[in-house]
Amino acid sequence: MDKRVRFKGWLLPILLIAPQVLISAVFFFYPAGQAIWQSLFIPDPFGLSARFVGLGNFEFLLSDPFYRASFLTTAIFSILVTLCSMVPALFLAAVADRLIKGSGVYRTLLIWPYAVAPAVAGVLWLFMFNTRVGVVSWYLGQLGYDWNHVLNGGEAMGLVVVASAWGRISYNFLFFFAALQAVPRSVIEAAAIDGARFWKRFFTIVLPLLSPTTFFLLVVNVVYAFFETFGVIHTITAGGPQQSTTILVYKVFSDGFVGQDLGSSSAQSVILLIVVGLLTVFQFKFIEKRVHY
């Protein structure tokens, strides 16, 4: 039996999908098309003239070793942000799920960080780790560790990762928590009667049942790390020291809006579009296969 609904005419279905198509066209296809078009030119900032260079902007970018290095930086950053925001969230959700009393309060408190805008979160973390007046860097100094993210690339990366992942833990927690509530109690009780301990049950039963949520969060968090962490990086390191925290999207901003190089900036947007497209295809093709709905 075919369960799909069939419409008689074509007017109603078109009307139904029109809003979505319109929004996509206005907010996605049109700007993306503009970016592709502009990436073929070297314009002057005031829009007085533009010189057609074909793929010259791409050639310029890809022959720049610092631009190529920024791919690796982005990969490391995205993997770390995704891990650091999902693993603690899952842990907190698993623990909160066991609470019988007070889980409401606990839940509410855990959601708060999500309400903090990335740029503000960046400033908060920067303040704590400030090499001069930061509380954390002071304690580290007491322990004999000389914290200096202004000059140490590894520490700078660590700081932007933590600041980016922090607010995200709340978001992920919410989804994991909801998913955990949906795991049938009977299955867990059966395993418990068979003698499986909490962590054994968690890894063999709960985790596989959570896989659709985990997969969804993986996709969403990778996209977040790619595009939305801009504010954190801008306020904490501005891409430095050297280029240790210059991720692709930050370079799009700094070349386009600080350097006024709109041609290169557009070309970078197009490259970013392709990278994220490929990544999403990869995720759906290979990782989704291991997801059980």
Place this chain on the structure above:
Amino acid sequence: MRKSIIGALAASSTLLLPMIAAAQTEVQFWHAFTGRLGELVKEQVADFNASQSDYVVVENHKGNYSETLNAGIAAFRAQEQPHILMVFEVGTATMMAAGGAIKPVHEVMDESGAAFDPNAYIGSVKGYYTTTDGEMLSLPFNSSTPVLWVNRDAMQAAGVDPDTDLSTWQNVGAVLDQLKAGGEECPLVTAWQSWIHLENFSAYHDVPFATKDNGFAGLDTELALNGPAQVAHLTAMGDWAEDGKFIYTGRRNEGGANFRAGECALFTESSAGYAGIKSEAKFDFDVRPLPYWEGVGNGPQNTIIGGASLWVMEGHESEEYKGVGAFLSFLSSTKIQAKWHQNTGYLPITLEAGDATRIAGFYEDNPGTDIAVIQMTAKEPTANSKGLRLGSFDQIRGIIDEELEAIWAGDKTAQEAMDSAKTRGDALLRRFEAANR
């Protein structure tokens, strides 16, 4: 039918606007100042508006320097540009290359008939904003130059005579050794590293920062910051960083907080740091000229400026440009300039304003405030010390910052870092040349 209604509405609304403001012509002025400086700009504008009844200047804060420039560019693209736009010195080449977007200041002044004498302006200040033929393109507004700030109490605490001669880097190097030995944890700190330790360093020693007269003579300029003089200075700085005698705090003026809190002994920073240091420092401080290396280049030549100038944008009515001319002329007047110079620590833009300040006894009451003026005006600028005119300069500074960080971290030698900065910067200069051919 519908179209004609909209057309009529649009026509009547545009007709109405000039009728409301018929008495006074409005001049839009976009700037990048907040806080105390923002108040002072507001005051200048209010004084101008009160001084005459033909024009009214409307000032608008548009964010930091980069954001203000961006706002101006975006507005021009939408044909909503202001009459006057504040642009920092780094954006000078971008503005100059935009022939159809700007109206040179000398032209505005000629047409408006406002009082304007190009010779009244201090050479090394206006030089940054004039063509090689001597025509002024934008009006210098706030200009400063780097000097050496000394925490006398910290020197004393480390057992160093606070009156030690610090005019050369050789002497400073010896003092840094003594400070370190005397237990000082932050002997030297700097703000704006590229501006002070490369751009001004080059001008001060009369060595080129870039070819083609630092970009004044053509867009086909190349960086020359990997020369022996610059490399020697950065090598010394790198060694000091390694020994904990030079403390790196960041790309902008983060070090100012350390110095004002009394944590550092020596601080290379803009002369405009005066207001902040004076109000916050709880220690005895003084101002010295920026040090130079004895025997390197032709030092000490003059230093160059940082800050911003006012650009007049194309596309307005001639009546409005008259108002612009009157306002710019007002800003250049001795009384306004002298007040600005004394309140902010920025340089006066006219010789007369400097003289008026001296006569009023300001320099005697505030020792050291004239050092920046002397440093800028002691010698006639050379091709290497007139200023810099490089496209994409904001980005090039970013590259220089990155390479300098590699030196401070000990990842690269000064020569390697500057060679790399040249290669990367030249690539951007070629792109800028291509975009503005």
